[in-house]
Amino acid sequence: MMADIREDMAHxxxxxxxxxxxxxxxxxxxxxxxxxxxxxxxxxxxPRVANVSFASTAxxxxxxxxxxxxxxxxxxxxxxxxxxxxGEFESKTALLTLSTPQxxxxxxxxxxxxxxxAVFTIVTLYYLVGVFEVIGIYGVSKVPIVTMRSYLLALLYxxxxxxxxxxxxxxxxxxxxxxxxxxxxxxxxLPIVSSLMMxxxxxxxxxxxxxxxLITNVFLQPGFGGGGGGGGGGPPDAFTSYSPxxxxxxxxxxxxxxxxxxxxxxxxxxxxxx
Amino acid sequence: MTGYAIETKGLTKRYKGGILAxxxxxxxxxxxxxxxxxxxxxxxxxxxxKVLTNLIAPTSGEAYIxxxxxxxxxxxxxxxxxxLVEVPGMPDYLSPHEMLSYFGKVRxxxxxxxxxxxxxxxxTVKLSDWEHxxxxxxxxxxxxxxxxxxxxxxxxxxxxxxxxxxxxxxxGMRDIRDIIKGKVKxxxxxxxxSHLLGEVAETCTEVILLERGQVVGKGTVAxxxxxxxxxxxxxxxxHPLADADLARVRGIDLVKGVDPLGDRVRLAFDGSPDSGxxxxxxxxxxxxxxxxxxxxxxxxxxxxVSVMGDERGVN
Numbered sequence: 135m136m137a138d139i140r141e142d143m144a145h146x147x148x149x150x151x152x153x154x155x156x157x158x159x160x161x162x163x164x165x166x167x168x169x170x171x172x173x174x175x176x177x178x179x180x181p182r183v184a185n186v187s188f189a190s191t192a193x194x195x196x197x198x199x200x201x202x203x204x205x206x207x208x209x210x211x212x213x214x215x216x217x218x219x220x221g222e223f224e225s226k227t228a229l230l231t232l233s234t235p236q237x238x239x240x241x242x243x244x245x246x247x248x249x250x251x252a253v254f255t256i257v258t259l260y261y262l263v264g265v266f267e268v269i270g271i272y273g274v275s276k277v278p279i280v281t282m283r284s285y286l287l288a289l290l291y292x293x294x295x296x297x298x299x300x301x302x303x304x305x306x307x308x309x310x311x312x313x314x315x316x317x318x319x320x321x322x323x324l325p326i327v328s329s330l331m332m333x334x335x336x337x338x339x340x341x342x343x344x345x346x347x348l349i350t351n352v353f354l355q356p357g358f359g360g361g362g363g364g365g366g367g368g369p370p371d372a373f374t375s376y377s378p379x380x381x382x383x384x385x386x387x388x389x390x391x392x393x394x395x396x397x398x399x400x401x402x403x404x405x406x407x408x
Numbered sequence: 409m410t411g412y413a414i415e416t417k418g419l420t421k422r423y424k425g426g427i428l429a430x431x432x433x434x435x436x437x438x439x440x441x442x443x444x445x446x447x448x449x450x451x452x453x454x455x456x457x458k459v460l461t462n463l464i465a466p467t468s469g470e471a472y473i474x475x476x477x478x479x480x481x482x483x484x485x486x487x488x489x490x491x492l493v494e495v496p497g498m499p500d501y502l503s504p505h506e507m508l509s510y511f512g513k514v515r516x517x518x519x520x521x522x523x524x525x526x527x528x529x530x531x532t533v534k535l536s537d538w539e540h541x542x543x544x545x546x547x548x549x550x551x552x553x554x555x556x557x558x559x560x561x562x563x564x565x566x567x568x569x570x571x572x573x574x575x576x577x578x579x580g581m582r583d584i585r586d587i588i589k590g591k592v593k594x595x596x597x598x599x600x601x602s603h604l605l606g607e608v609a610e611t612c613t614e615v616i617l618l619e620r621g622q623v624v625g626k627g628t629v630a631x632x633x634x635x636x637x638x639x640x641x642x643x644x645x646x647h648p649l650a651d652a653d654l655a656r657v658r659g660i661d662l663v664k665g666v667d668p669l670g671d672r673v674r675l676a677f678d679g680s681p682d683s684g685x686x687x688x689x690x691x692x693x694x695x696x697x698x699x700x701x702x703x704x705x706x707x708x709x710x711x712x713v714s715v716m717g718d719e720r721g722v723n
Contacts, residue, residue, distance in 0.1 A: 141516070148513050152499075159501040229496035230558065233461035234514045235486040407463040408423070 145236040149244020162213040170259040174199045192276040197353040199264045204346040208320040210256045211295040214249040216313030219303040228407040238403040280352040294387040297394035304401040337376045342390045345383035413439045413597040419469035429455040430621040442592045444608035445601035447618035453601040461491045490559040491568040500544030515562045529557040548575040569600040609708040625715045636706040639679040644672045646697030
């Protein structure tokens with residue numbers, strides 16, 4: 135039994151290694167790494183070129199940069215997990231890998247972990263560039279303490295997005311379709327649904343892209359995480375904006391991460407290599 | 409545990425859309441045999457192989473390799489098996505060395521053993537010069553050879569191969585045939601499906617004929633060909649036949665095909681002795697100067713055609 139578990143873990147590690155090698159040899163990792171560096175650097179360069187001042191506080195500066203963090207996470211997830219499962223079957227490499235004496239769970243968990251490693255690297259690099267810019271502009275002592283909390287929330291959001299993307303990859307046959315559904319689903323469809331719900335004065339607390347707001351909300355001072363309901367005053371039919379509550383947002387992201395991961399693995403394992 | 413290398417019991421597979429690919433298929437493949445798996449397109453050969461290699465799940469029934477249930481414990485069942493199924497995709501970002509290293513590690517081979525076997529199998533399939541080149545630059549034939557190298561890497565006791573020579577040139581086909589013959593001599597079990605009846609006749613000792621998901625014939629090649637009717641006759645004439653005479657021969661009702669072969673003409677017919685006699689009688693009455701009339705021994709193709717009807721193999 136122990137030998138069996140050790141063997142399964144070895145197979146999972148092997149799957150991670152070769153999947154990481156695939157990402158490194160294709161241009162996707164280069165694209166994502168470039169975005170992780172260029173995007174925050176633009177927030178430094180543009181004000182310089184336009185001869186305008188930076189945000190008055192380091193918190194404001196970081197909040198501005200990290201406003202695009204969720205987009206980078208979605209792009210990275212689509213790049214590394216969008217075709218992780220569908221690609222194996224579409225390209226028929228599954229005919230080689232699945233007919234070996236290893237559990238399918240080892241293969242597919244390995245692919246998921248490799249995608250997670252890649253996305254976490256992108257997110258980490260994005261935050262590091264932002265922090266270095268804060269140090270350069272405002273000084274070391276001005277680096278917001280809540281940056282670490284924002285970073286951890288970003289990693290949690292990345293895991294949730296990855297699980298959802300992996301789920302799409304496990305149910306959709308074509309790689310293009312699964313990647314595009316993941317991308318547009320998270321960039322456009324879910325945010326639109328959130329907005330429509332808010333117009334109907336319903337808080338979209340269960341939509342994962344709504345929870346992504348926590349990543350930048352940590353920089354709000356004070357009363358971070360005050361969340362739900364409220365917009366300002368005004369006439370009763372004024373648009374009501376909502377803000378995710380910390381606990382609820384974390385729970386929603388964790389739920390997406392776990393539930394969609396489990397469903398994706400179950401479906402991947404049961405899929406026929408026709 | 410059973411004494412068979414490969415066994416299926418009541419194997420059934422119904423695909424989405426209701427297509428019944430396999431229907432209560434019972435197979436028994438003994439250890440150390442080379443069995444050819446023949447059948448027309450859509451007969452269920454690849455489906456059977458995919459169930460045996462854990463690529464698809466059966467709708468019902470059981471499949472065993474070395475007595476281990478493939479569906480319940482595929483990891484154990486596939487330990488002593490390697491396979492080549494359809495035309496698999498290749499990881500184009502890897503070199504053959506890297507790809508084969510992956511499969512060696514999956515099988516728990518040591519690093520030294522992996523390196524040694526990679527050198528051996530790539531030499532066997534004539535890809536030594538390409539060991540460290542990216543697979544993405546390979547031709548179809550080269551990727552096929554690499555897939556065969558992967559199947560041979562850990563020297564499995566059981567080889568399951570689906571159309572192994574597809575995409576290879578004649579020399580490549582001969583090389584693979586020699587490899588398979590070598591494995592048979594080593595006492596390995598080979599289960600291979602093919603449309604190339606000549607290849608199967610030359611490499612396999614036993615044949616299973618499949619049609620519409622069910623076995624319609626099985627036995628050794630010798631048994632099956634001895635029972636089958638010979639479907640061709642070689643006829644020699646006093647003088648080579650002119651085109652007009654060939655056309656007259658083609659016009660004989662019972663003659664299905666006429667194939668001039670230099671000093672003789674090969675006639676295809678339904679194989680029945682009465683038809684043979686009738687054709688001889690008509691040739692003589694045409695005054696063509698028949699000097700010999702020799703029915704050919706039944707070939708595997710004759711067996712195939714007599715069992716399958718109008719479906720024919722590629723050869």
